[in-house]
Amino acid sequence: MTKKINDSYSFSGAYSVPGDKSVAQRAVIISSIAEGVSTVLGFPEALDCLSALECMRNLGADIIKNGSELVINGSGLYGLKQYDGRLNAGNSATTMRLLSGVLSAQRFDSVITGDESLLKRSANGIIKPLSQMGADVCSETGDGFAPLIIKGRALKAIAYDMPVASAQVKSAVLLAGLYAEGSTCVRESFASRNHTEIMLGSFGAQIESKRGRVTLYRGGCALRAKNVAIYGDFSSAAYLIASAVIHNNSSVRINGVFVNKTRTGFLNVLRRMGAKIRLMRMFLSDGEPVADIVAESSGLFGTEVSAREIPSMIDEIPILAVVSCFAKGRTVIKGASELRKKECDRLAAMACELKKAGADIEETDDGLIIEGGKKLKSAVFDTHKDHRVEMSLSVLGTRIPGGCEIENAGYADVSFPGFYDIIDRA
Numbered sequence: 384m385t386k387k388i389n390d391s392y393s394f395s396g397a398y399s400v401p402g403d404k405s406v407a408q409r410a411v412i413i414s415s416i417a418e419g420v421s422t423v424l425g426f427p428e429a430l431d432c433l434s435a436l437e438c439m440r441n442l443g444a445d446i447i448k449n450g451s452e453l454v455i456n457g458s459g460l461y462g463l464k465q466y467d468g469r470l471n472a473g474n475s476a477t478t479m480r481l482l483s484g485v486l487s488a489q490r491f492d493s494v495i496t497g498d499e500s501l502l503k504r505s506a507n508g509i510i511k512p513l514s515q516m517g518a519d520v521c522s523e524t525g526d527g528f529a530p531l532i533i534k535g536r537a538l539k540a541i542a543y544d545m546p547v548a549s550a551q552v553k554s555a556v557l558l559a560g561l562y563a564e565g566s567t568c569v570r571e572s573f574a575s576r577n578h579t580e581i582m583l584g585s586f587g588a589q590i591e592s593k594r595g596r597v598t599l600y601r602g603g604c605a606l607r608a609k610n611v612a613i614y615g616d617f618s619s620a621a622y623l624i625a626s627a628v629i630h631n632n633s634s635v636r637i638n639g640v641f642v643n644k645t646r647t648g649f650l651n652v653l654r655r656m657g658a659k660i661r662l663m664r665m666f667l668s669d670g671e672p673v674a675d676i677v678a679e680s681s682g683l684f685g686t687e688v689s690a691r692e693i694p695s696m697i698d699e700i701p702i703l704a705v706v707s708c709f710a711k712g713r714t715v716i717k718g719a720s721e722l723r724k725k726e727c728d729r730l731a732a733m734a735c736e737l738k739k740a741g742a743d744i745e746e747t748d749d750g751l752i753i754e755g756g757k758k759l760k761s762a763v764f765d766t767h768k769d770h771r772v773e774m775s776l777s778v779l780g781t782r783i784p785g786g787c788e789i790e791n792a793g794y795a796d797v798s799f800p801g802f803y804d805i806i807d808r809a
């Protein structure tokens with residue numbers, strides 16, 4: 384499908400965004416292996432979250448969904464049941480990787496697959512540490528790609544040094560660690576999102592994070608059911624924040640967003656570029672900070688983004704590339720080679736598409752260099768079948784005279800159902 388995006392003089396309003404996709408997927412998996420009844424409030428209709436829900440139901444989890452409320456009757460660490468078909472994680476690497484950690488330790492075997500894009504993303508990042516724990520996980524085609532065949536085994540605890548910061552790999556190891564004898568420890572050089580650690584702690588696991596090291600003390604302990612409230616996804620809010628700062632005469636307020644520091648690197652970078660952004664009404668919900676975010680039209684300057692900052696804004700690099708086109712001077716993004724392994728090669732995709740609009744952008748091995756302030760022109764973009772590329776290009780289209788067309792559109796629902804209702808209204 385081709386989507387027409389109209390340019391817009393300004394971008395203002397008060398919005399809420401769907402619940403956090405990362406937290407929602409963890410909530411459905413962890414509640415299903417806890418003991419007792421958990422309620423999850425604010426579960427989003429994002430396709431990735433529905434994939435997680437479907438996988439857990441296929442594994443016998445007792446989940447009642449009533450709109451955005453889930454009631455999950457957890458059956459304990461070993462209460463899941465063998466599924467005779469192939470579990471389908473759809474587009475969601477988070478579902479595939481986190482669930483692989485749990486499935487590795489079950490008393491049954493499983494096969495987990497995904498959509499065309501997920502089957503092209505290497506699973507070696509999880510196969511390596513899970514195998515060290517004694518898991519029997521292998522790629523059906525033998526090349527490290529899903530479908531994954533997982534034969535349930537008794538696992539042993541390990542201390543794992545992650546070669547690159549990855550919340551999905553860290554989470555897979557910690558979830559497997561729930562079943563292993565002894566303490567499981569994961570070390571990372573730069574902090575990736577820590578929702579798994581926070582949620583496991585709130586479900587009663589003995590877990591500690593200190594100086595780049597997460598330790599899950601004692602596997603085999605039961606998790607206790609609890610209620611989980613899911614607030615807005617910062618990664619979705621990022622598109623609305625970006626829209627406000629690059630348009631003139633604009634101001635947005637996004638109510639009730641999770642603003643965990645391991646997720647909001649984009650805010651720090653934007654502020655450094657001169658963006659006017661405030662967090663208001665902050666409070667904690669089960670260890671996760673929540674706030675309303677207010678962002679306004681801003682005069683922006685280029686900046687340098689270092690490798691250390693990348694994990695906390697891993698999903699916001701495509702929209703940062705768009706924002707950088709409207710900043711005076713040069714923006715240099717380094718240490719972001721992980722972006723080449725996402726739903727598409729996001730460095731190559733953004734460089735290719737932004738050039739079509741006349742942007743001065745250069746792709747490096749591990750990042751992008753953008754010379755901002757160039758006059759941009761209307762173009763026909765391609766999404767590369769990637770929701771974040773699609774939404775970033777849509778925001779760009781609202782700021783180019785004559786707007787833009789987006790071919791291969793229709794992926795925004797993977798993470799942000801309702802995105803186009805907001806953009807079309809603007």
Ligand code: S3P
Nearest residue numbers: 405477549550551552575697698
């Ligand atoms: C996610 C972690 C990130 C991110 C992805 C969601 C998660 O990947 O890109 O969209 O929910 O754990 P990494 O494993 O590279 O940190």
